[in-house]
Amino acid sequence: MQLKCVKGDSLRRVTQTKLYFAQMKSKAEFGFLQPPSSSTTKKRNRPKVRGRRLSYEGVSSLPDCVTYEPAFLPPSHSEQLMKELMEVIPFRQEEIKIFGKLVKEPRLCAWYGGAYKYSGRALKENPLDSVPQLASLRDRISRKLDLDLNSVLINLYRDGSDYIGWHSDDERELGPSKDDIVVASLSLGAARDFRLKRKDGAGNPISITLESGSLLIMRGETQKLWKHMVPKTKNVQQPRINLTFRFLHQVSTGSPTPKDGQTKRAIVRT
Template sequence: MSDKRQRARVQGSWAKQLPKQLPKHSGPTAAVTNHQQPKSVNPVPSSWGSGPQNTPKTFEFHQPVKPIRDVPPEKLIEQAGDYEISHGPSGVSRLQLLPGFLPPEEADWMFSKLLAELPWSQKTNYRQGEAYEEPRLTCWYGELPYTYARSTMAANTQWHPLLLTLREAVEQVSQCSFNSLLCNLYRDGHDSIGWHSDDEASLGAKPTIASLSLGDTRVFSLRKQPVLEQDGDYTYVERIRVPLGHGTLLLMSGATQDDWQHQVAKEYHDRGPRINLTFRTIHAEPEGYRAGTKLQFTAKKP
């Protein structure tokens, strides 16, 4: 047997036999039985058929349920002055910015001294039952303890002499008295503090907080609390950024802690250390409040 005939026989054994062609018929007997043709579950009517056609509905425009809104541009405050940043049912929110509150030479000396001599440590906070280390160092001065983020800083009446001098200078400018101080050390751009308000019940209603910055410049950001109808959505709220440089004093007063949150965000480029001194007045916990409980503003009904 030649090679050509042998290859043809082998290939033929692999091939499947084709079904015989069905004879052509005319009339009703030409229909294929049910087991030979699958039924269509949802037959699609042909647009070319002679049966009734489904006319598509005319497009109707419906006004969106929620109005389209623009994200408001972020405001920048960097010039000295008094600013009323909002008016609302809880009152007027105010900022007072004083760049150069401390002369550069004095600020340099004070920064070096406080960096070296204050008892800096890293505080452990709790969020939803989970412990985490604050991304900064802190220390506390005051006759009463201070509780926030579900952990407490013990009372400390041993004020550093330089802090007493600074407290007196801040009180003279602000026309307020302060009995406590929270010190924050941001070691570099990766240290930060997240969005929050200083609205613990121990701070009282409408507290005034004086923030003095030493060291490298960091951006202090604020965002307006959303109204109840926005269900906690911060997308469209007002925002403000305030660069706080060496020797700058910022006063927050009025309804700022009721109506605004603030933060110092992480920065991913070189930043040197920064010390932030926040003078405040602490009271004994009001009756019925646990330590660290928020004091929420409630608008009076007309």
């Protein structure tokens, strides 16, 4: 596994993650990749978000602009893909600008696509087709969405202490309209909670569990009306990889264009 710009505690956790995968010798040791059985999963006290309880109705509580497919990839494919990506992707811990201050992201990441800037961070052009596994996933998800995806941001959550806070993927550089942004988010590895809340404060925040091999698609008014996050948890010790595919405008020459004249845009986080 290739890793750069990681120091101190981050290096220790990355080393543990690498050793974890190096020691795996059978499918049984990949048990964490499978969704937990409802009969063996302990009930947890439902956390509150600013005084309001989360909605745990699951997929049925999602807004119409968000769809969830729990088994987009079969377990065997998810397992193998997780191992391969951990070996070939050069994950890094980057810095982003928040309220004018540079802070380290609480996760590792890698970018494949055209050059792009967000939150004070410059992403250099990095050909997606240089990694066959990513190109194959892009093509499969593109066919599903009937959209020529051309970029992917990959997040590595080393364990439950890695997270991403509340945000919307509505950067100004993506265009004036927030109604046509499309995000295709594929999860591999440890199951993690994913939360959504309305920007206007209406209703209760929604929480669902993103399982290994699942595909979450956010489109329409998602980025305009909602924020989302992956919170910290003490209950997860294993790594998770999240791949967010999108169509990125203003990329280098030679990048594909949307099908049938569509003007879909995509995001840079999640």
